[in-house]
Amino acid sequence: MFDIKSFYEAKSVADAVDALVKDPDAEIISGGTDVLIRVREGKDAGRSVVSIHNLQELKGVKLLENGDLWIGAGTSFSHITNDPLIQKYIPMLGEAVDQVGGPQIRNTGTIGGNICNGATSADSASTMWTLEAVAVLEGPEGERRVPVSGFYTGPGRTVRERTEVCKYFLIPRESYEGWAGHYIKYGKRKAMEIATLGCAVRVKLSEDKTRVEDVRLGYGVAGPTPLRCRKAEEGLKGCAVADQEAVAAFAKAALDEVNPRSSWRASKEFRLQLIEELAKRAFYEAVRKAGGEVNA
Structure with missing residues (x-):
């Protein structure tokens, strides 16, 4: 009971x-x-x-007239993974939330709950940061919009007031059009596991698919909240996708922007190793999904 x-x-x-x-x-x-x-x-x-479990106004995925993607906060992980719009425009998010818990959890748990819970280990969090998602809340004073990057205030804490309801998330058109990405979840086992570390990389390549026009690098469990490594991102822009030294420098630069801790799941030192290695692996896979070729 x-x-x-x-x-x-x-x-x-x-x-x-x-x-x-x-x-x-x-x-x-x-x-x-x-x-x-x-x-x-x-x-x-x-x-x-x-x-708010049965409120249909909080469920589903829509493509708005301006090209932004609308994701209802009450949409379950399973529905996000299988939604045609998600699969077409941001399959990375569907793949990320498909790693949450087991089938029962994914059929019940929601994207809004995953974000509003405030956990740095949330599998949707680092991906939503790299998508530059915006959370839309409604409370007694009306509606307000908060970038997901400004939503977290500490471990298990967010800016959402107790009397506010998270209604939906917006993914700006410019954050998915022409982009591809990949999320890697590291855990001690492949299923029913909370992330030891989560790494999300999104890339926008040049027209000939040989250079990095833009890149985003996000992590979960690399600090008290999810985070973006913006300085590392800047260092890789304009580089050739096959420039292994530039990619290695990109991954190493991330170490200056993270603050992992030791826990019973992993030591700080091991998480730092993961942060560097997963950045390279996720980058190369994102490049492959964007149509580029790398020899790594």
């Missing part, structure tokens, strides 16, 4: 916000794969929950 004081199923986002305002002890719940675990462990026991 879960120690929950009350359960309310919201009829709309506005209704959910109203319920959260009226009950200062209430917490939002969608898929529940994180919230219910905290309740079971006693961390959030005895609280009220406001469910």
Whole structure:
């Protein structure tokens, strides 16, 4: 049994916000794969929950008139992976969330919950950073937009207020059109594992596919929050995709922008080794997916 004081199923986002305002002890719940675990462990026991799980307005993927991709916060990982628009425009995100937990978790857990949980190990997080996604929240004061890169404030903490509902995410057209990417999750086993480290690389190549026009490098579990290595990115722009020295320098430069810690999953030193190695592997795979050729 879960120690929950009350359960309310919201009829709309506005209704959910109203319920959260009226009950200062209430917490939002969608898929529940994180919230219910905290309740079971006693961390959030005895609280009220406001469910947005069945709100259709929070589900699905759409291509907007301006070319931006709209991803409902209540969309499950399985639906994201299998959505035709995701597969066509940003398959990297579908591949990343397909590494979350097992099938039951992926069928229930949502992209909004994964981001709003604030965990640096979230498999969607580093990819969403490299996609320059924007989170759209609604609260008592109305709607506001927050770049995912500014969403995290610390381990398990975000800028989302308790009375706010994450409605959807926007992926700008310029962040996926002409780009390709790859996400690597490192864990002690291939399934049902929280990431020891996550690495996401996106590239935009020149027309002849021989040079790097732009690149983005994101990590999870390389610091207290997900992060981007922007200085490392700048160093690789304009370089030939086959320039192994430039790629090695790109991967090594990332070490100056991360702050991993030792934990029971891995030591800081091992994570630093992963940070450097996975950057190269993810880059070369992203180049291959973008149509380039490398000898690495």
